[in-house]
Amino acid sequence: MTSFLIDDLVAVDAGAITRALTIAEQREIRHVLITHTHMDHTASLPFLIENIFGVNTEPVSIYCTKRVLGAVRRHLFNNDTWPDFSRIPNSLYPSVRFQEIEPETPFTISGLPGGDLQVTAVPVNHIVPTTGLLLRQGSSSVIFTSDTGPTDRVWEIANQTDDLAALITECSFPNRLQEGADVSLHLSPDTLARELAKLTRRVPVYLYHLKPPYLDELRSELAAADLPHPVTELEQGATYDL
Numbered sequence: 001m002t003s004f005l006i007d008d009l010v011a012v013d014a015g016a017i018t019r020a021l022t023i024a025e026q027r028e029i030r031h032v033l034i035t036h037t038h039m040d041h042t043a044s045l046p047f048l049i050e051n052i053f054g055v056n057t058e059p060v061s062i063y064c065t066k067r068v069l070g071a072v073r074r075h076l077f078n079n080d081t082w083p084d085f086s087r088i089p090n091s092l093y094p095s096v097r098f099q100e101i102e103p104e105t106p107f108t109i110s111g112l113p114g115g116d117l118q119v120t121a122v123p124v125n126h127i128v129p130t131t132g133l134l135l136r137q138g139s140s141s142v143i144f145t146s147d148t149g150p151t152d153r154v155w156e157i158a159n160q161t162d163d164l165a166a167l168i169t170e171c172s173f174p175n176r177l178q179e180g181a182d183v184s185l186h187l188s189p190d191t192l193a194r195e196l197a198k199l200t201r202r203v204p205v206y207l208y209h210l211k212p213p214y215l216d217e218l219r220s221e222l223a224a225a226d227l228p229h230p231v232t233e234l235e236q237g238a239t240y241d242l
């Protein structure tokens with residue numbers, strides 16, 4: 001279940017926001033970036049919106065590309081599975097504002113304590129339309145690839161980003177399940193090694209999305225793997241200052 005929080009105000013994906021944060025912390029969130037519609041990245045979004053309903057006069061902004069946005073509206077806020085909060089309490093003063101973003105077109109989210117956040121969505125290669133994110137604040141950038149199989153553009157952009165401070169990518173399945181990783185467009189330690197060979201910068205690389213049933217197996221395969229860059233598993237609940 002994937003969620004990150006930047007400066008208390010901006011959530012990146014919404015797999016577990018309502019489980020990870022208190023109601024008061026959830027009410028601080030003003031912006032949510034959604035990389036793709038899979039449930040492990042969106043499941044808590046409807047409950048987040050309900051939990052913060054009526055607290056702020058300004059709506060929460062949800063940013064995603066056109067295809068992701070269509071699916072978010074169709075599946076999560078469709079008045080069947082959950083109310084359409086972009087029309088509640090009414091369409092003039094809604095609780096949620098959907099913001100369509102264009103791939104590789106930077107936009108800025110202001111008002112963060114650490115300074116403006118510049119966001120650039122970069123398409124990756126997953127089984128549903130998905131974008132990674134280049135996130136720049138002050139003089140440092142972080143790339144989050146989101147869920148992806150082997151891909152190129154996000155690594156090219158990482159190599160072009162002079163102020164890159166860290167990169168977060170995935171490793172979902174152990175090597176014995178390579179076929180499953182390939183058809184679902186995820187990485188194994190073997191394909192992660194090939195992806196990391198595309199990265200020419202020496203930056204810390206963090207891993208997320210180790211599938212829970214294979215956690216021990218993945219950890220021992222990663223420890224034994226000959227990776228072009230050292231990797232560190234992201235720790236649940238930890239804060240990273242990059």
Ligand SMILES: [Zn+2]
Nearest residue numbers: 036038126147
């Ligand atoms: Zn996914």
Ligand SMILES: [Zn+2]
Nearest residue numbers: 038040041147
């Ligand atoms: Zn996922």
